[in-house]
Amino acid sequence: MKILRTSPCLSPWLMQHFLLPIHVSGVYPLAGHLHSLYLVRLSNETHLLWKCSPRPTTPLLWRKHILLDTEARALSLLNREPIPCIPRLLHYDPLGDLLGPSFLIRHHIPGSTLESMESQLTSQERKAIDRSLGLLGKRISQHTSDSFGSLGQVASAAGKQSWREAFLSLFEGILRDSEDAFINLPYGEIRYQVSRLSPVLDEILVARLVVIDFGHPSHVYVDPESKRLSGISGFGTAVWGDVYMAKIFENPSTPMLDGFGSGCAKPQPGRIRQLLYSCYRAVHSIVLQYYRKNRDTAAEIDLRRQLMATLAKMTAV
Numbered sequence: 001m002k003i004l005r006t007s008p009c010l011s012p013w014l015m016q017h018f019l020l021p022i023h024v025s026g027v028y029p030l031a032g033h034l035h036s037l038y039l040v041r042l043s044n045e046t047h048l049l050w051k052c053s054p055r056p057t058t059p060l061l062w063r064k065h066i067l068l069d070t071e072a073r074a075l076s077l078l079n080r081e082p083i084p085c086i087p088r089l090l091h092y093d094p095l096g097d098l099l100g101p102s103f104l105i106r107h108h109i110p111g112s113t114l115e116s117m118e119s120q121l122t123s124q125e126r127k128a129i130d131r132s133l134g135l136l137g138k139r140i141s142q143h144t145s146d147s148f149g150s151l152g153q154v155a156s157a158a159g160k161q162s163w164r165e166a167f168l169s170l171f172e173g174i175l176r177d178s179e180d181a182f183i184n185l186p187y188g189e190i191r192y193q194v195s196r197l198s199p200v201l202d203e204i205l206v207a208r209l210v211v212i213d214f215g216h217p218s219h220v221y222v223d224p225e226s227k228r229l230s231g232i233s234g235f236g237t238a239v240w241g242d243v244y245m246a247k248i249f250e251n252p253s254t255p256m257l258d259g260f261g262s263g264c265a266k267p268q269p270g271r272i273r274q275l276l277y278s279c280y281r282a283v284h285s286i287v288l289q290y291y292r293k294n295r296d297t298a299a300e301i302d303l304r305r306q307l308m309a310t311l312a313k314m315t316a317v
Contacts, residue, residue: 035068036101039108047108048090053101066152067236069094072104073151074238077209083139085132085231109231112224115217125227127255132229133215133248134259141243143209148240154207163241164201168194170239171280178287185283186311193314194279200272204242212237212281215248215256244270245277275314282307 023043027050030037036052053068075089092104114129121129147159148166160166171194178185213219213234221231239245248256282303289300 040105047110049087049106049108050103051106052103066150068092068102068104070151070238071236073155074209074211074235075106077143078140078235083136085136085229087231087233109221109233110223111221111230113218114220114222117222117224117227118217120224121222121227127253129220129222129227129229130253130256131259133220133232134256134261136229136232136259137214137243137246137248137256138260140211140214141208145207145209145240148207150239154240159207159240162202163204163207164198166239166241167201167245167276167280168198171283174280174284174287178283178290181287181290183287183290185286185307189311190279190283193311194276197272197276197314197317201242201276204273207240208243210239210241210243210245211235212239212245212247214246242273242277244273245280247281249274250278250281272317275310275317278310279307279314282310 024040025043026041028039028041030039038050038052040048040050042048051068051071072089072092072094075087076092078086079088087106087109090105090107092102094102118126145154145159147154147161148163149159149169153159160169175185175187175190179187211232211234214232216234219232219234220229221233222228223230243249252260286300286303286307289295289303
């Protein structure tokens with residue numbers, strides 16, 4: 001890894017946060033991310049993650065502009081009590097250093113992603129990880145709010161009074177991003193089916209903290225030695241809404257549901273909600289392909305097939 005010079009914004013923060021004299025022994029860039037990410041190694045062998053907002057010239061989706069702020073808000077909520085596998089937020093600066101990019105500093109999550117470890121896990125090890133994810137998802141969902149929507153909206157008393165209204169607003173935002181990028185999608189059919197089926201969302205009466213990307217293999221970290229869950233990321237996708245919108249409930253395993261405390265059977269309203277969430281995830285993932293530097297054509301084709309299959313199921317309801 002290439003070692004960078006220490007940013008001047010880190011030194012005063014370190015002096016305020018640590019009682020003992022600590023200095024930065026190395027800063028290493030981590031490639032392949034929307035945000036600028038750096039692994040920071042301190043002289044006491046503590047490892048931190050330094051995450052900066054994207055450059056002003058980077059094309060962003062509607063919600064991508066608030067990812068860093070949302071992550072900081074979510075971690076602040078979850079850090080109120082110690083929860084295993086949730087990284088600790090140490091500092092968030094929404095203004096940045098000398099009018100530079102905003103940034104946050106949190107503990108680094110050790111281990112490798114589930115995405116890269118999948119083939120090395122036994123059936124029992126994977127079941128144990130799924131059960132741990134279920135337990136963790138339950139802990140996250142215990143945080144509630146009096147209104148629905150993004151964490152920033154709710155914090156500023158601008159949240160929605162119904163999950164249906166909040167979800168439709170969220171979905172419309174990603175559709176407009178898609179239209180702005182001139183992406184070819186069946187917008188009329190998507191809007192019609194989502195609007196037609198959206199009344200089932202009114203059964204969600206309590207706004208719970210949900211991390212939409214929770215359970216995605218690229219956001220789940222596993223200890224290579226013990227093969228146990230070591231942490232999760234992706235908190236920038238957190239909203240106040242229906243906990244079952246999380247990625248992990250798209251195709252939930254029995255151990256995960258056991259950990260979360262839910263049964264395997266899905267009543268009709270719950271199945272329709274999952275169709276709405278699957279439609280959202282498919283559209284969002286397709287749009288992301290167009291905003292990334294390295295577009296994966298094969299992945300986009302698969303996502304479009306998923307979208308059309310979901311729309312067909314929605315039509316049949």
